[in-house]
Amino acid sequence: MENTNAAVPLQQIEVGNRRFSVVDLPRLCGDRLHRLPVVLRLLLENAARNMNGAERDAAIAELLGWLEAGSSEAEVAFQPGRVLMHDTTSTPALVDLAAMRSTLAEAGVDPTRLNSSLPVDVSVDHSLAVEAFARADAPTHNMAIEIRRNRERYTFLRWASKVLRGVRIHPPGTGIMHTLNLEQLATVVTTEMRDGTEWLVPDMMIGTDSHTPMVNGIGVLGWGVGGLEAQTVMFGMPTMLRIPDVIGVRLIGALQPGVLATDLALTVTQRLRAIGISGEFVEFFGPGVSTLTAGDRSVIANMAPEYGATTGFFAVDGQTLDYLRSTGRSSSHIARVQAYCRANGLWFDPEAQPKYTRSIDVDLASIGMHVAGPRRPQDLMGFGEVAATLAALDFQPAVDSPLPRHPVAIAAITSCTNTSDPSLLVAAGLVARKARALGLKVPPWVKTSTAPGSPAAADYLARAGLTADLAAVGFDIVGFGCTTCIGNPGPLPEVIRQGIADGAIRPVAALSGNRNFPGRVHPDLDLGFLMSPPLVVAFALAGDAERDLRVDPVQVTSTGMPVYLQDLWPTREEIDEALRASQDPRDYGRAFAVASGNPLWHALEAPDTALYPWDPASTALRRPPFAAASEGSLLGTYSAYPLLVAGDDITTDHISPASAIPKDSLVADYLVERGDDRNDLNVFASRRGNWEVMVRAAFHSKTLKNLLAPDLPVAHTLHVPSGDILPLWDAAERYKAAGDSLVLVAGERYGTGSSRDWAAKGQRLLGIRAVLANSFERIHRSNLIGMGVLPLRMPSGVTPATLALRPGDRVEVAAQAEQLRPRGRVAVRILRREGRTESLEAIAAVETQLEVDLLRAGGVIPSTLQRMLAEGARGTSPVVAK
Numbered sequence: 001m002e003n004t005n006a007a008v009p010l011q012q013i014e015v016g017n018r019r020f021s022v023v024d025l026p027r028l029c030g031d032r033l034h035r036l037p038v039v040l041r042l043l044l045e046n047a048a049r050n051m052n053g054a055e056r057d058a059a060i061a062e063l064l065g066w067l068e069a070g071s072s073e074a075e076v077a078f079q080p081g082r083v084l085m086h087d088t089t090s091t092p093a094l095v096d097l098a099a100m101r102s103t104l105a106e107a108g109v110d111p112t113r114l115n116s117s118l119p120v121d122v123s124v125d126h127s128l129a130v131e132a133f134a135r136a137d138a139p140t141h142n143m144a145i146e147i148r149r150n151r152e153r154y155t156f157l158r159w160a161s162k163v164l165r166g167v168r169i170h171p172p173g174t175g176i177m178h179t180l181n182l183e184q185l186a187t188v189v190t191t192e193m194r195d196g197t198e199w200l201v202p203d204m205m206i207g208t209d210s211h212t213p214m215v216n217g218i219g220v221l222g223w224g225v226g227g228l229e230a231q232t233v234m235f236g237m238p239t240m241l242r243i244p245d246v247i248g249v250r251l252i253g254a255l256q257p258g259v260l261a262t263d264l265a266l267t268v269t270q271r272l273r274a275i276g277i278s279g280e281f282v283e284f285f286g287p288g289v290s291t292l293t294a295g296d297r298s299v300i301a302n303m304a305p306e307y308g309a310t311t312g313f314f315a316v317d318g319q320t321l322d323y324l325r326s327t328g329r330s331s332s333h334i335a336r337v338q339a340y341c342r343a344n345g346l347w348f349d350p351e352a353q354p355k356y357t358r359s360i361d362v363d364l365a366s367i368g369m370h371v372a373g374p375r376r377p378q379d380l381m382g383f384g385e386v387a388a389t390l391a392a393l394d395f396q397p398a399v400d401s402p403l404p405r406h407p408v409a410i411a412a413i414t415s416c417t418n419t420s421d422p423s424l425l426v427a428a429g430l431v432a433r434k435a436r437a438l439g440l441k442v443p444p445w446v447k448t449s450t451a452p453g454s455p456a457a458a459d460y461l462a463r464a465g466l467t468a469d470l471a472a473v474g475f476d477i478v479g480f481g482c483t484t485c486i487g488n489p490g491p492l493p494e495v496i497r498q499g500i501a502d503g504a505i506r507p508v509a510a511l512s513g514n515r516n517f518p519g520r521v522h523p524d525l526d527l528g529f530l531m532s533p534p535l536v537v538a539f540a541l542a543g544d545a546e547r548d549l550r551v552d553p554v555q556v557t558s559t560g561m562p563v564y565l566q567d568l569w570p571t572r573e574e575i576d577e578a579l580r581a582s583q584d585p586r587d588y589g590r591a592f593a594v595a596s597g598n599p600l601w602h603a604l605e606a607p608d609t610a611l612y613p614w615d616p617a618s619t620a621l622r623r624p625p626f627a628a629a630s631e632g633s634l635l636g637t638y639s640a641y642p643l644l645v646a647g648d649d650i651t652t653d654h655i656s657p658a659s660a661i662p663k664d665s666l667v668a669d670y671l672v673e674r675g676d677d678r679n680d681l682n683v684f685a686s687r688r689g690n691w692e693v694m695v696r697a698a699f700h701s702k703t704l705k706n707l708l709a710p711d712l713p714v715a716h717t718l719h720v721p722s723g724d725i726l727p728l729w730d731a732a733e734r735y736k737a738a739g740d741s742l743v744l745v746a747g748e749r750y751g752t753g754s755s756r757d758w759a760a761k762g763q764r765l766l767g768i769r770a771v772l773a774n775s776f777e778r779i780h781r782s783n784l785i786g787m788g789v790l791p792l793r794m795p796s797g798v799t800p801a802t803l804a805l806r807p808g809d810r811v812e813v814a815a816q817a818e819q820l821r822p823r824g825r826v827a828v829r830i831l832r833r834e835g836r837t838e839s840l841e842a843i844a845a846v847e848t849q850l851e852v853d854l855l856r857a858g859g860v861i862p863s864t865l866q867r868m869l870a871e872g873a874r875g876t877s878p879v880v881a882k
Helices: 024-033 037-050 053-069 087-106 137-150 151-163 177-185 213-216 227-234 260-276 287-291 295-303 316-325 331-343 383-393 422-437 455-462 467-472 493-503 533-542 572-580 586-598 666-673 691-697 727-735 758-765 778-786 849-857 860-869
Strands: 010-015 018-023 074-076 083-085 118-122 165-171 189-194 197-203 204-207 222-224 239-240 245-254 281-285 311-314 358-363 370-372 380-382 408-413 446-449 508-511 528-530 637-646 717-719 726-729 741-745 769-772 790-793 812-814 825-831 837-844
Touching: 010 331, 018 037, 018 331, 024 037, 024 053, 024 666, 037 053, 037 074, 037 197, 037 222, 053 074, 083 087, 083 177, 083 227, 083 812, 087 118, 087 227, 087 860, 118 151, 118 177, 118 213, 118 666, 137 151, 137 467, 151 165, 151 408, 165 370, 177 204, 177 586, 189 331, 204 213, 213 222, 213 311, 213 316, 222 311, 227 239, 227 408, 227 637, 227 778, 227 860, 239 849, 245 260, 260 370, 260 380, 260 422, 281 717, 295 311, 295 316, 295 422, 311 637, 316 331, 370 383, 380 383, 408 533, 422 467, 422 533, 422 572, 455 572, 493 790, 508 533, 637 727, 637 769, 637 825, 666 691, 666 758, 666 790, 717 727, 726 727, 727 741, 741 812, 758 778, 769 812, 778 790, 778 849, 790 812, 790 825, 849 860
Parallel strands: 018 197, 083 118, 083 204, 118 165, 204 222, 245 281, 245 358, 281 311, 408 446, 408 508, 508 528, 637 741, 741 769, 769 790
Antiparallel strands: 010 018, 074 239, 189 197, 370 380, 370 528, 637 812, 717 726, 790 837, 812 825, 825 837
């Protein structure tokens, strides 16, 4: 790598008889260094190391100048060292790359010139479904089904790893991407060569999943981006960001006995959402941080998207080193991490009080046992308040049923959030052990599962003697992947399905996950509560979500003895003792190596041609139409019909669902017409390589109301010129054929949730030119821009309700390309059907000049193709796939 740092002060660090060069932050910043939040120190190091000349000097000055006001409007380039993806975000990104290669070849440009400029790790973790459960062979059974259902897509991923430089695929069974990142990929501090000199540098990365900040728990700066933003980095451009506001969360005290990291994470989520966090960096400081293990910290960092933040950062300290040691990192590597962070002002000081944009205090000692729900992660309550919350819904069964009114239909120890910390899984195992000893069983209507983030969990649970205890109450391991958390719970128990159909019950999910949006876990479940793994076991044993576990027994034994939660709950001493018995640092590398050798995965045969051989009959992979240089800008002045008007909290699950494809849906009809089995359609996420399926899946959610006509069927709208009620895709095609423009209008927090780029791609393919909303979640806003769709913030006081758009009203947008500026004003007029006009001034939700340039080009893909075609070797022979 070229040395671009001639004017940047360097220091030499010697560790274990090896000398390393490093950017000397103390010399570069002087007294200002320790006043900067650690996240900004890391951005400063990144800019100093990767930028050149005047641009570098300006970036350093702006980052240091942030201290004056605790905020900045300036932009800075960030160059991550690596990219992390999972199979359902990598598939569309890699399909885009494959399609772009085809486009380049057709234009006479060598397609092999298109590769990633950074290492890309792909974790195949989002496609494991809980088909078999409560049986010892569930992992083997579920894995076989996963490979069969996803064979074509997995073969494509294997092609990508063969043909695209730097792309490495981690097979099914190797764990959830964020756990894999913590245990295997993250280095905290890494090395790189520059002009023959070995440097020590911070490990910094981005991931195409909103929960990428989990790695912030061990001091790695990384955050989630959309697949389109990741593509800009993969294509050799830095990601540009406005120097962030940084919110400091000062932790004091220590957690009480019985209170777990989950309870703290849910509390932080509620506290930060309450003050309106939206895209800021969050950094934890204060003496309470030192009382938390790296596992605890990672749980809290994982929830960053739920509390609206880009990061949830904890600086490196002794707890970080303990974590690296416990997961099998070498002593020489750990010594480098410690030496670098101490020498460069990146080591955590519990007494330090850096300057923050604003800060809040959280007293750990004040936190109790919590859950969140039933529809949003920020809706915090005491664990005993679930009963009253459900009773307030006043659901009245249509018929009598032997089931409770609100049965626990799914009880899942799931997600990276609460299965990456061994103490939480061990705590669940101890609850199961005590329940087993008392002869308790989970009621037959509860679907139970344990899906740890790491295959090492099977080893340490077995060593602690907890595997059989979990199995005795139905919580056998079902595999190592996201499963229920991402909408792959498998079918509901038949008694639950029948009860829903009869109107006899309104079932509930109890999850150790991070999101409980209606329909996310399963399309037929709109109520879910987030909680710690041991509390999931307790709710499963109760079986009735309306039971108040503060005062009601979890169960009554066969001898008539009531068993209360306090009879089952483990003490801190019991958890610590089980952890000591369970841990062996060798587990992590050993289990990962075995899982990486997955024979079903390696048996898949993939082509190795430079161009992917597209199959026009495929229902899994289709070449997308937007992977073309001719796809132009959507900017301009135009009058548009609203295709859809929505309210607040429209999530990416609403916009582009990931869960099971309903058998009676229009999407199912489309697939069955092309030869697929209606009883084995898999999940929406498995079809993200096929644009024709995904555009038809856009806004397919039972809980999403189109306010233009609230009684419309799912994913339908009113085609105004004809008066016909049509599926969104069909209406969009009619509008397009007539040359009509379209917009979408929504309320607060539009696009909250997962990072899925198809939420933006679907809107582009529907012909939506702009989205007018009260606020946008950060990643979705970026994805819209990446697809060339303009996000506009409506002025204060203007909402979908106050606009009261009716069929026939139109929205005029004046967004000329040459006039667009970051956070610039955009004139909007509402043209009422009766001839009246109303004017308002929106703000372009565009943060950087790079984003303006992308909108002018039509998005990331046209911009990249235009650049490559302009720079390409014209006149070469096209490369044709065989």
